[in-house]
Amino acid sequence: MTTHAVHRGTRTSRTGVLLAIAVIIGLLSVPFWAGRADMRLIVEMAYFLALAQMWNLMAGYAGLVSIGQQAYVGIGGYALFALAIHADVPPLLALPLAGLIAALIAVPTAFVVFRLRGAYFAIGTWVAAEVFRLVLAQVTALGGGTGQSLPATIVRSIADSVDGRDRLIYFTGIALAVCATALVFLLLRSRHGLALTALRDAEGAAESLGVDRFRTQLWVYIVAALGTGMIGALIFLQKLRISPDAAFSVSDWTANVIFIVVIGGIGRIEGPIVGTLVFFALRALLADFGTWYMIVLGGVAVIVMLKAPQGLWGLVADRFGLDFFPVRRLVRSWERGPPARNDA
Amino acid sequence: MTAILRLEGVSKSFGALKVIDDLSFSLRRGEALGVIGPNGAGKSTMFNLITGGLTPGAGRILFDERDITRLTPPARCRLGIGRSYQIPQPFGGMTVFENVLVGATFGSGKPERQCHESCIAVLETTGLLGKANRLAGTLTLLERKRLELARALSIGPKVLLLDEIAGGLTEGECQALVETIRTIHGNGVSLIWIEHVVHALLAAVSRLVVINFGALLAEGEPQAVMNDPRVQSVYMGIDEDAA
Numbered sequence: 099m100t101t102h103a104v105h106r107g108t109r110t111s112r113t114g115v116l117l118a119i120a121v122i123i124g125l126l127s128v129p130f131w132a133g134r135a136d137m138r139l140i141v142e143m144a145y146f147l148a149l150a151q152m153w154n155l156m157a158g159y160a161g162l163v164s165i166g167q168q169a170y171v172g173i174g175g176y177a178l179f180a181l182a183i184h185a186d187v188p189p190l191l192a193l194p195l196a197g198l199i200a201a202l203i204a205v206p207t208a209f210v211v212f213r214l215r216g217a218y219f220a221i222g223t224w225v226a227a228e229v230f231r232l233v234l235a236q237v238t239a240l241g242g243g244t245g246q247s248l249p250a251t252i253v254r255s256i257a258d259s260v261d262g263r264d265r266l267i268y269f270t271g272i273a274l275a276v277c278a279t280a281l282v283f284l285l286l287r288s289r290h291g292l293a294l295t296a297l298r299d300a301e302g303a304a305e306s307l308g309v310d311r312f313r314t315q316l317w318v319y320i321v322a323a324l325g326t327g328m329i330g331a332l333i334f335l336q337k338l339r340i341s342p343d344a345a346f347s348v349s350d351w352t353a354n355v356i357f358i359v360v361i362g363g364i365g366r367i368e369g370p371i372v373g374t375l376v377f378f379a380l381r382a383l384l385a386d387f388g389t390w391y392m393i394v395l396g397g398v399a400v401i402v403m404l405k406a407p408q409g410l411w412g413l414v415a416d417r418f419g420l421d422f423f424p425v426r427r428l429v430r431s432w433e434r435g436p437p438a439r440n441d442a
Numbered sequence: 443m444t445a446i447l448r449l450e451g452v453s454k455s456f457g458a459l460k461v462i463d464d465l466s467f468s469l470r471r472g473e474a475l476g477v478i479g480p481n482g483a484g485k486s487t488m489f490n491l492i493t494g495g496l497t498p499g500a501g502r503i504l505f506d507e508r509d510i511t512r513l514t515p516p517a518r519c520r521l522g523i524g525r526s527y528q529i530p531q532p533f534g535g536m537t538v539f540e541n542v543l544v545g546a547t548f549g550s551g552k553p554e555r556q557c558h559e560s561c562i563a564v565l566e567t568t569g570l571l572g573k574a575n576r577l578a579g580t581l582t583l584l585e586r587k588r589l590e591l592a593r594a595l596s597i598g599p600k601v602l603l604l605d606e607i608a609g610g611l612t613e614g615e616c617q618a619l620v621e622t623i624r625t626i627h628g629n630g631v632s633l634i635w636i637e638h639v640v641h642a643l644l645a646a647v648s649r650l651v652v653i654n655f656g657a658l659l660a661e662g663e664p665q666a667v668m669n670d671p672r673v674q675s676v677y678m679g680i681d682e683d684a685a
Contacts, residue, residue, distance in 0.1 A: 102562045104539070289547055289554045292536075296544045299533035306493050307593060308519040308548035365535070429539050429562065429574040 101432045106287065106424055114422030125272050129265045137264055141271035141336060143378055148278035148329045149351065150358040150370030152322045155282050157356075158365035159294045160318040161301070163216075166223025168352050169207070169230050170200040170323045172345035174330025176234055179340050182252050184239065189248075189256050190266065193331045200327020201320050203230075208319045212312065224348065231346035245341025253338060267336050274332060278325055283367055285321075286425040294318065298365070357395060361402050363409025367423040372411040445504070446471045446632050447492065447523075447601050452501035454484075454491060454656075461487045462498070463656040469601065469634055474627045476647035476664065477636045480676055484656035485636045486528055489603050493525050494518045505601070519549050524599030526590035528606045528636075534579030538570055541578050541589055542596040549597025561596060568592040568622060584615050591619075595626065602626065602633040608642045620645050640668075652677070 129137060149167070156162040177196035181187040187195065207226055214222040235243040257263040285291055293314045296304035305311055330351075334340045344350075354377065362373025380398065384391040406413045415421060445468035454462040461484045469475050479485050490496040492503060494515035503511045510518055524545070533541050542564055546557035565571040568588045573581070578589060587607050594602055604623070608616050616639060623646050627633055637643040643650075650667040652659040660670045667673055 102558075104558045292540060292544050292554070293548060295536055295540075296533045299535050300531040302495055302515075303527060303531040303533070303593070304544065305515040306495070306519055306525055307545035308516045308550075308597060309544065310514070310516045310548075426537055426575075427540055427543065428537070429571075431571075 103430050103432075104427050105430055106427060110420050110422055111424045117422070122272070122276060126269070129268055134264055137268050138336070139378075141268055143374055144271035144275035145329050145333055146355065146358060146377065147275045147370055147374045149326060149355045150362070150373060151275075151278040151282050151367075152325045152329070153352075153355045154359045154364060154367075154370050155285070156318055156322045158359065158369070159282075159286065159291075159298055160315050161298045162315055162319060163220050164211075164223040165220045165348065165352050165356070166211075166225070166227035167322070167326050167355065168346050168348050168350070169223070169227035170204065170326035171330035171333065171351040172227070172230060172234065172342070173200045173203055174327030175334035175340050175345045176240060177327065178331035178335060179246065179248065180240060183246075183249065189252060189335055190270070193270065193328055193335070196331035197324045197328035200330070201324040204320045204323030208316050212315065212319075227346055227348065231342045234345070235342040241341065243342060245339065245344065247339045248335075256335075267332070270332055271336075274325075274329055278329075279367065279371070281321070281325065283423050283425070286367070286423075290314065290317070291425055357399050359409075360399060361410060363411035363415070366409070366411055366415070367425075368411045368415065369409050373409070376410065444471055444507075445469060446506055447634075448504040449488075449492070450502045450504065452488075452491060452498045452503060454487060454496060454498050461656050462491065464501070465653070465656060465658060466501075467651055467658060467661060469632055471632055472630060473632050473649065474647040475632075475634045476643045476650045477634060477653060478638070478640065478643065478650065478677065479653035479659070483653045485653055486605055487656075488653070489525060489605055489634075489636070492518075492603060493523055516548070519545075519597055520551065522598065522600030523603065524549070524594035524597045524601070525603040526587075526594045526605055526607050528609070530583075530586035530590050532578035532581065532586055532589055534577065536578055537575050538578055538581070538585075538589060538592075539565065539574040542592050545593045545596030546598075560598070564592050564595045567595065567625070569618070583610055587611065587619070591622070599631055602631050604633060604635040604637075606636055606638060608637055608639040611639075616642050644668075 125140065128140060149171070153167055156164055174196040177199040178189065178192045181192040181195055182189050211219060211222040211226055234240060240246065253263070257266050286294070293304065293309045296307070296309055297311055297314060301311060330345070334345065358373035358377045359370055361376050362371065363369030380395060381391065384394055402409065408416065448468040450466050452462055452465045453460065465488065477485055487496065491498050494513055498511065502509055505518070505521055505523065510521065533544065539561060542561045543554065543557060546561050547554045550557065562571065565574055568591050570585065570588050570592055573585060581589060591604070591607060608619055611619065620642050623635070627646065635643060635647060644664050647664060649662065650664040651661045652667060652673050654676050659676065660667050660673050
């Protein structure tokens with residue numbers, strides 16, 4: 099009698115867990131020995147990683163290639179400012195609320211942009227983001243077209259000292275990045291992950307096997323908006339100033355993020371991590387070269403897309419069989435029943 | 443016997459081209475029905491109309507006496523209509539086991555863990571158990587065809603729609619496939635099988651429908667249909683095969 103069991107996990111995944119714990123502990127110790135500039139840089143990396151995970155979830159797994167995610171960065175940022183200034187909500191509490199507001203706004207938006215497919219969907223999301231930018235520029239209570247700063251009293255309410263504030267924002271940033279990565283990982287391991295991957299690989303076949311495309315993609319879009327909205331709120335909590343152009347910047351919050359995901363490896367959880375490291379390394383390297391920075395970045399993206407469409411992590415992972423975030427289900431067979439079960 | 447699936451005056455046009463023209467026929471409960479017809483006769487389009495990938499311009503489709511003409515593909519799947527694709531459409535980034543698991547869990551609405559056993563059973567029936575952990579994108583043509591069958595079975599179908607599943611296989615492979623299909627039919631699944639490999643088809647079906655230019659040309663007992671002069675004239679060359 100042959101018995102079968104389904105299990106998850108690979109050899110590298112156990113190493114992966116240890117590695118992840120080590121990195122997180124290392125990151126949590128940073129505020130106790132590093133300077134302000136280093137902490138700010140790591141927070142920036144953390145929110146780009148979180149944004150990249152959200153974009154990768156949509157484009158790499160759900161087949162929703164959006165170039166309008168800046169809409170939710172902006173909405174999250176503005177929601178935080180509105181809640182803190184006009185409703186006296188403590189900024190850190192306003193963070194999750196900002197995510198919820200972004201998710202709520204994503205629902206009607208989805209019903210509009212989901213009418214479009216493929217490239218039209220991409221352009222539609224961008225147009226939607228522009229509409230939000232133009233609308234918010236009209237709201238004088240939120241600073242209109244010129245934007246506004248977070249009042250000093252609210253800034254002080256986050257924490258008494260500058261150091262304390264930096265630390266809180268730092269830990270929040272790390273938490274968001276870890277949660278975004280964990281969310282994508284857990285989602286992919288779940289039943290919904292099966293549906294997403296199936297839709298990505300063969301949409302028609304997935305639907306004829308009972309997968310509801312609209313509902314699956316709608317949920318991913320809303321979850322991504324929730325995450326992106328919270329990240330947006332954190333970004334502008336760190337910057338302490340918001341304006342429509344900064345909040346809804348397609349190059350900052352979408353082009354850079356697409357670069358990160360594509361370079362690192364689209365449709366892989368490790369992709370955004372590798373991509374974020376490469377992006378920030380290139381930025382540091384090219385900081386003194388002005389416009390050349392963007393040109394080199396674009397050049398690198400083109401070369402990677404042509405030579406390694408699976409991204410840099412894809413190259414490494416496929417060569418060495420690495421998989422730190424195993425989402426696959428593997429069948430193991432025994433000739434006799436395993437000790438744990440007493441099949442005949 | 444009652445019909446489990448019935449097409450009533452179904453038509454479908456792409457622009458000026460009428461692909462399905464007032465097509466009516468039914469599949470009886472527990473029956474194995476073969477469908478033949480020249481390339482471009484509208485056979486695959488007919489399947490897409492039944493599974494909901496396409497919506498007919500006119501007519502009705504009934505499943506178990508219920509009108510399903512406006513249902514979405516996933517809803518029809520959950521009623522028990524399983525299909526295989528002529529050109530295999532594996533989920534290339536997933537393992538063979540996961541490919542089958544998709545249909546098992548979403549086709550039934552059951553939680554994933556409750557479906558593991560039925561998936562193993564389906565893989566065993568289709569001879570894919572040894573390949574369960576392979577990425578579907580790396581399978582050979584025969585394995586892909588088997589995976590198409592396995593996925594269609596994974597939903598626990600009442601009606602199975604097979605689209606040229608024997609095409610491109612060797613004689614031995616083809617015979618093994620016919621055996622598998624006969625076993626499935628023997629377990630009480632009604633099926634419609636579109637096939638160009640007529641001798642394989644005739645080994646498994648008890649009634650034959652011929653479609654030409656999207657309309658019914660002939661239907662009935664397989665040998666009688668194959669000997670019909672109208673069928674022979676549109677389907678030249680296959681008469682010797684069937685004799």
